[in-house]
Amino acid sequence: MTTALLEASGLDVAIGGRMLCRGLDWRVMPGESWAILGKNGAGKSTLLATVAGLLPPTAGSVAVGGRAVAATKARELALVRGYLPQQSHDPFASTVLETVLVGRHPHLGRWDWESAADRRIAENALADVGLAGFATRDVQTLSGGERQRLGIAALLAQEPRLYLLDEPLAHLDLNHQVAQMELLARRAAAGAGVVAVLHDPGFAARYCRQALLLYGDGDWCAGPVAQIVTAPNLSRLYGHPLRRLDGAPYPVFIPE
Amino acid sequence: MPNRRRALAVIAALALLAAASMLLSLAVGSLSLSLADVLAALAGGDGGQGAMGAEVVRHLRLPRTLGAFACGGLLALAGALMQVLLRNPLADPYILGISGGAAVGALTAMLAGLALAFVNLGAFAGSFLATLLVFGLAHGDSSWTRTRLLLTGVIVAAGCGAVVALILSVAPERQLHGMLYWLMGDAGQIVDARPALAVLALGLIATLPVARELNLLARGEALAASLGVVVPRLKRIAYVLASLFTAVAVTTAGSIGFIGLVVPHLVRLAVGNDQRLLLPAAALAGGSLLVLADTLARTVVAPTQLPVGVLTALLGVPVFLFLLGRQPGARS
Helix, strand or coil: CCCCCEEEEEEEEEECCEEEEEEEEEEECCCCEEEEECCCCCCHHHHHHHHCCCCCCCEEEEEECCEEHHHCCHHHHHHHEEEECCCCCCCCCCEHHHHHHHHHHHHCCCCCCCCHHHHHHHHHHHHHCCCCCCCCCEHHHCCHHHHHHHHHHHHHHHCCCEEEECCCCCCCCHHHHHHHHHHHHHHHHCCCEEEEECCCHHHHHHHCCEEEEECCCECEEEEEHHHHCCHHHHHHHHCCCEEEECCCCCCEEEEC | CCCHHHHHHHHHHHHHHHHHHHHHHHHCCCCCCCHHHHHHHHCCCCCCCHHHHHHHHHHHHHHHHHHHHHHHHHHHHHHHHHHHHCCCCCCCCCCCCHHHHHHHHHHHHHHCCCCHHHHHHHHHHHHHHHHHHHHHHHCCCCCCCHHHHHHHHHHHHHHHHHHHHHHHHHCCHHHHHHHHHHHHCCHHHCCCCHHHHHHHHHHHHHHHHHHHHHHHHHCCHHHHHHCCCCHHHHHHHHHHHHHHHHHHHHHHHCCCCCHHHHHHHHHHHHHCCCHHHHHHHHHHHHHHHHHHHHHHHHHCCCCCCCCHHHHHHHHHHHHHHHHHHCCHHHCC
């Protein structure tokens, strides 16, 4: 049996005394692509940071690649799972290439400098997100959408087996949203595990095979997209009635 | 593209600059010496100017030059670390109130009429206490946030400033001159450069192994943590080192301004923000700059010797304003 890339058992996630997610039992297997949906403040980012090993769980445990996160060194964890933070700030000037190469950090020894092979990986990652030719640009001159794709490129350069992305589509135009979701779907098809916090249930239904809904009161539900991303569930999730429109090649949900 | 060969070339060039600046500082002054005289004196001989020239070089100018180099290097290194830690390119080593604490300690010792050794001890104790106070007060529920640290540092510095003003207003007139020179930063008070040089060497040995991790920290704590950096430990190490460097520099030569702010910034503009290169380059450039500034301070209105802090501030303020004007991040 294959090992789960991510396994949460009896996981409680709370912030400021508010229970966001209670008793979560959740597995991400190789090849799966998950969308995390929920309204603002429902705890999507907190849950993602917790399963990434960046925040301690309130209760329960998380294992990545079959190893308990709490007992795994940060660097070893970084060789298995990559994490895209919701925001990137660039207080210092830096080239686009240097910024992508950041993803190679866990692969390098303490005294190593980036090699030609690392550079090739970084350049391929830039090409994957449509930023080929940007290598020498200063990050501080990029637009919001370009900066977001650069963050994704750094994550690709990290070459993790588990991708955890907090709002990967933020700031992106529609064409780039589609391109990034297709890119992530390809990574999943190649055997990676992908978990992305999304805001558009249509995108979740179209590009992800599984979904995890966080209702914000501690309740959650998880499973295949077809069973989970439904009009009644989404209406409860967002606190607003939604209707599913069929007929298009993929489902569309519109607010009533 | 980060490149080890380029880094070594830059560091070699800066090392040459450092050596040249120190030789210049040893040769220039009320007694002007040739390069051959200086080298002969350093080698232990007398040189063309006789025993007096050799004495001046070995016992007066050498400690002062080496001390100025060490202090400049320490301040630049501390500034570079603070800029990464606070993720603010305009942070400086004194931003958390260290120089204020040192000033209170040193001036108290001076007011009590204690010997220079106790003034230095007072400065070091003062900076240590100010650091403890800032980190103790700013420690919120679980960790230090940058805003809390900055605000606490500003307030502690303001409190120290009030105490300094109090000491100055009650101090007898004959002590005021020494106190003012201390406050402005003066390489003339350096008697032994060895402690500062040792701390500078230790500082580079301690920071270079974590330089690439500091690069990640400069890009954000969540990103650094996700890429395998143990962020709380790295931050603790870097804060302790930056505070130590600052305290040693201030203890050695008083609170010399602007080196710790301007040098890392200028070096970053020139060579980029890779700490593997930036940290040693800033140390060498900071040391060289302070040696040159002190040489100027000793000679520009000779026989009066200006405190070097006056010169670094006079040079630093326009440079800082220029940098601020072209700093894109500073507008938002």
